[in-house]
Amino acid sequence: MKKLLVLTVFALATAVTYAGGYRVSLQGQRALAMGNTGVAVVNSAELGFFNPSGLVYLENKLNISVGGFGVFSDVVYQNEQTGDFARTDSPIGTPLYLYASYKVTDWLTMGLSVYTPYGSSVEWEDDWAGSHLVNNIDLAAIYIQPLVSVKLSPYFSVGGGPIYVTGSVNFNRNLNRTLTDIDGNRSNVTVDASGVTNWGWSASAMFSPTEKLRVGFNYRSEIILEAKDGDATFENIPNSPLTPFSDTKFDAELPLPAEVTVGLSYQFCDKWLFAFDYNQTFWSVYESLDIDFANSTPDSQNARMYEDSSVYRFGLQYDATDMFTLRAGYYFDESPVQEGYFAPETPRNDSNNFTAGLSIDVNSHFAIDASFLYSRFKQVDASYDYYFENGQSVPFSGTYKSSAFVPGLGLTYKL
């Protein structure tokens, strides 16, 4: 019952893309506040995402971290040639997380993590200039992962576990740039699939040569969400044998790419901790978004050709007082989108990200964690060149600018 409740809560959460592709890098207040570093930082159950092998180093028997974010993210588009202008009105995303670890013995810790590393919610005005590519998309994936963390020596531990993913997608776009019914309403299709599940895994290791220096490694496997028999709903289709579109089922695959993170943390001057992570996400698996309709409706093929992308993360933590811990960080997030493949359903380019946050130890058991992220995107002139009309490429180009502003709040409990 409890599990069901958790699932319900997460299913309600809509996550907004603010990182490269549809990766949502919001998995813990403490890590985010330190520029999303965490693969080599041992300070809470957030390790359940960032590096499960580190859980065994947590001092307390029971550690729980729970929290969420409010994502205020929008995109603005314009084309100077035509004067077309559009601004997304995306819903506020609320990605949530829950991490728990329990120290069974000195060398063994068990854990459970629930988090949402992938998702996207972008809502353009219906029938905007790029509506033949996307009107709106809502993509969510919830990862549920039992974990084990084993200390092999005082200096070295390993961890990991299987991942169960349940995902959903809802995507609407107009069929092309001009088709309408008799009243001029644009013909469009909505594909909807939910409860799409699959399995994956993650494995990690942590090396602590001295008390002050830790080195971490974490790998999370690729998981392909294979939607089978989703619902495709066609609207405003002209009554004509020339447009034989009727509601049907569809199959589609969406990859949730693998990623690897390596990093280190170093404690200095007693109260300071510096952390650096390097992350690579293997986006090259995302070559094309193909929607295979069950009936005679022509299949929809949308080239993506993402590239593997890197993230460079830097974080600082300062134990100001017994009660307050302050954090700040920066990370550079490289876009996986190649030139000519800039599709407005995930309109993201390289971003510079600035983070800050703090923890307040209310008592020896409870701490309140808060964080704040500002993602700064450069204005970019970009185009998507792989939309075709009658076999001819019809690029959709313009100037985009994105912004994301993410406050977050969480609780840490230790016993």
Add this chain to the structure above:
Amino acid sequence: MKNYIKYLPFLALGVISCEPELDNPVDEIGFYSKGDTDFSNYVALGNSLTAGYADGALYLTGQENSYPNIMAQQFAKVQETQMFNQPLVMDNAGGLLLAGTQIAANRRVLAVGADGNPSPQIYTGMQPTTDVTNLLTGPFNNMGVPGAKSFHLITPGYGNISGVPVGTANPYFARFASSSSTTVLADAVAQNPTFFSVFIGNNDILSFATSGGVGVDQTGNLDPSTYGSNDITDPQVFASAYSTIVNAMVGTGADGVLVNLPDITSIPFFTTIPNNALVLDAPTAANLTGFFQAVAGIFAQGAIQQGLDPATAQGLAAQYAIKFNAGPNRFLIDVPVTQTNPLGFRQMTAEELLVLTINRGALAQGYGSVVLTPEVMQVLGILQTGGKPTAEQAQLVLGAVSGIDDKDVLDKSELTAISTALASYNATIKGLAQANGLAFVDSKSVLGQVANGGISYDGGNLTSTFVTGGAFSLDGVHPTARGYALVANTIIDAINSTYNSTVPKVNIGAYGTVTLSNDVQ
């Protein structure tokens, strides 16, 4: 202090909703320049092309995609403008009612027939609901009146609803005229526009052309009140009406743009049915050639019997010994009976045109050549065996010749009348544009390009080919939304160059072409 505290959450929201902002947003006034003019109150004068008429009717989405409305939306990106009001009809069925009785047909849609072939058909999926007796209250920025000729814009009573049943007034203008005695021009001037466009004169030759030239070329007749609806307007009458319009509009202090008239003979209405669509196999061609040798022989004999000298008779008869070849052959047309063409028919010349509305079924049955009945074949048999047909039998052969009626064809003299009038009208328009420092649009050359090779855009090539070319709607005369978008872009180009403005153009690929529907009877 307490009072202010309650606003704090809103303040916080204001901070949180820090939305992305572009360095130079196009939606901020000042990105585009209005140059030396002012688009704040734009009024468009014209006919069906200005109204957004397409597919043989005026319907809502057609009006939304009228070139003045497209331009007005672009103007609104340049500066603060007044709302661009159009006299919108009630539905997308098209068609008009007059006190409940339908007086204009519904729009055409592209329907797939039982044979699997798509063709334009009248849409019957809904009844027309636009009754012209429901008078609208203006003013309306789009003063395009379908059917209007140049002089109609200055004709009082053209919008008098009581004149509609008797044909002295226009139902489209009657819907939105400010009074029963007003003129289109007066209603335009009364709006005190800051900018105007004039695209008028097409109907001064078009109705002559689409009726196959059954009207009269009124050149020399300076009283338009005596003109029939299918007549060519006298160029002086045109020039006088046009300059009255321009002078009145310029007199309001407005800037503007004048659009010249495209060559109507290159529209699909005249180019879709080729004049050599008489495609024959070799035996049929030989039969037809034989038939016309018989016709020539019968004519010569009859003429000699009536006392004509044989040489002259043979000379006249020679024109009827028309030769047909395997493959395409040009059709025959009826022409007035004259001394030099006593039978009153001849083969079409290369430049002569057939109208889109010609009965294609009849063409397949011998309309435009010969209707070979068994009785006619019998007479031909008699001739082939050297026999001598009776006078009735000979007449049967002559009567089998089925030339295309005048209403279905634009012959050489009609084409000349059209091009002469067109050249004169266009000279007037250009002269008035220059004299008044107005922007001038050479729509003739742009639409000529569409008809001759096409204009490429991001999704293909826009041509005049009927149904598939993209530029012309299913009536073969009026543009599609995409065609109107091209017109709007062409006018914007001229405005920008004359007034040093930077009004952005639209992407014509984003505008639709023909509408598909099988809701037809």
